[in-house]
Amino acid sequence: MKLLPRPHRQQLPPTRLTLRDLVIESLAGLAQRPGRSLLTMLGTVLGVGAFVAVLGLTTTATGQISHSFNLQRDTTVTINDAGASTASTNTMDFPTQADTRLKQLNGVIAGGVWWTTPLRSPTIATTPDASGQSATDTTLTVYAASPGALAAAQPTLVQGELYNTFHQARGERVCILGTAAARQLGITRLDDQPVVFVNNQPYTVVGTISDIQQLPQFLLGVIIPTSTALADYGPPDAPGAQALIHTRIGAADLTARQAPLALRPDQPNLLQAIPPPDPQTLRDQVNTDLSGLFLLLAAICLTVGAVGIANTTLVAVMERTGEIGLRRALGARPRHIAAQFLAESTALGALGGLIGTSLGVLAVLSTALAEHWTAILQPATVLPAPAIGAGVGLLAGLYPALRAARTEPLDALRR
Known part of the structure; x- marks a missing residue:
């Protein structure tokens, strides 16, 4: 008996998944369920949009904070009476012409x-005898301020006018009230020329x-000229x-x-000038706290978007089990199946990132325009957002x- 040779088994060529096929299959998978794809992408849109918006708003807001700090630092100077703190009796080391001397300095707007005033629990009322009157307050404070100090404080006038150098020179008994103090009294x-009595002094x-x-x-007090305060109550306490x-x-x-x-050319050491402190530490702390808070919010938004994509993709895998089994039976390798679903989820994330970035930039610009701010967008925040x-x-x-x-082909095809 002559044995015939065994026929050789034909080897099939290995299956390949080209990039073109991967893109086509992924887009086809997304297009099959457009509603679900849009809802899945919405999570990434919100996450990336919130990421860009909160970081952009943080940068814009901290820029405004820095501007306010710098403006405050560059325009305010305080001078203390160093001699009064060491003297055994109440003294006044500022000259009576302090306003004029300060105004003559280059760069000074007002000073x-x-x-x-050295009053202990003064009785402030609208009548000379406050014993039976309701318009009485013992919580208000009496302050002495020269016209230059009032101007330097930059108040917003509601009614009447601020007292001036005429009242100061003559020691007139006039006063300015903050709205809170006026409301309490x-x-x-002011058209009927109201009078406030401080310890029965009008x-x-x-x-x-x-x-x-x-x-x-000053908003919760009675403000009188310094010349009047010196005549009525004497120099200030330490x-x-x-x-x-x-x-x-x-x-x-x-x-x-x-x-x-300029104020005391004879003894300048009696006065201690305090230039505005550099608020860099406070400013940096505020910026760091704001950035950390908004970064946390952005991370939460991105996590929510990621969970939405994972959930929808997992549901799609379960629904397309038969399709996966058929592809495996026709020769698709496990890595081809994994690549297709990864490509679909990545495409959803990238498209959502592009839309979310656009919406986030629009939100920053709209907020800045509404608040009259300067919009600040960092390229390091915006450009990587789609990625x-x-x-x-x-x-x-x-x-x-x-x-x-x-997924095993046989198990998938049995379902």
Whole structure:
């Protein structure tokens, strides 16, 4: 018996998945369920949009904070009465012509002297005998301020006018009220020339202020000229008076060096100039806190988007089990199946990242326009955002893709 040779088994060529085929198959898979694809992509749109928006708004807001800090630092100088803090009796080391001398310095817009009058729990009322009157307040404070100090504090006038050099020179008994103090005393109008009594001493109200850039304590007090305060109550208690100077931008340091000598050329050491402190530490801390908070919010948004993509991709794998089994039976390798689902989730993430980036930039610009701010967008935040969306989609699709790749053809076709 002659044995015939065994026929050789024909070897099939290995299957390949080209990039073109991968793109076509992925787009076809997404187009099969457009509604679900849009809802899946919405998670990435919101996540990346929130990421770009919150970081852009953080940068814009911190820029405004830095501008406010710099403006405050560059335009305000305070001078303390160093001699009063060491003297055994109440003294006043500022000259009576302090306003004029300060105004003559280069770069000074306004400047003057102020202090808290040495009154202990004064009775402030709208009548000379406050025993039976409701318009009485013992919580208000009486402040002395020269016209230059009032101007340097930059108040917002509501009614009347601020007292001037005429009232200061004559020691007139006039006063300015903050709106909170006027409300407590029941003073709502000035056309009838209301009078405030401080320990039965009358002061005509010439104006009310609603806001003030410096010395906010003035809003809850009665402000009188320094010449009147010296005549009625004497010099201030320790630590004494202070000078407040409002300068042009950049002139604060020069003014701080020149002001003590201009005020007291005989003994400049009696006055201690305090240039505005550099708020860099506080500013950096505020910026760091804001950035950390918004980064956390952005990370949460991206996580929510990633969970949405992972959930929808996993559902798609379960629904397309038969399709996966047929592809495997026709020769598709596990890596081909995994690549297809990864490509779909990555495409959803990238497209969502592009749309989210556009919406985030639009939100930053709209907010800046509404608040009259300067929009600040860092390229390092905006340009990588679509790639971040693609990365989120890729990571979200890893588990569903691996699960699809492990699907056995026979088990899949039996379902």
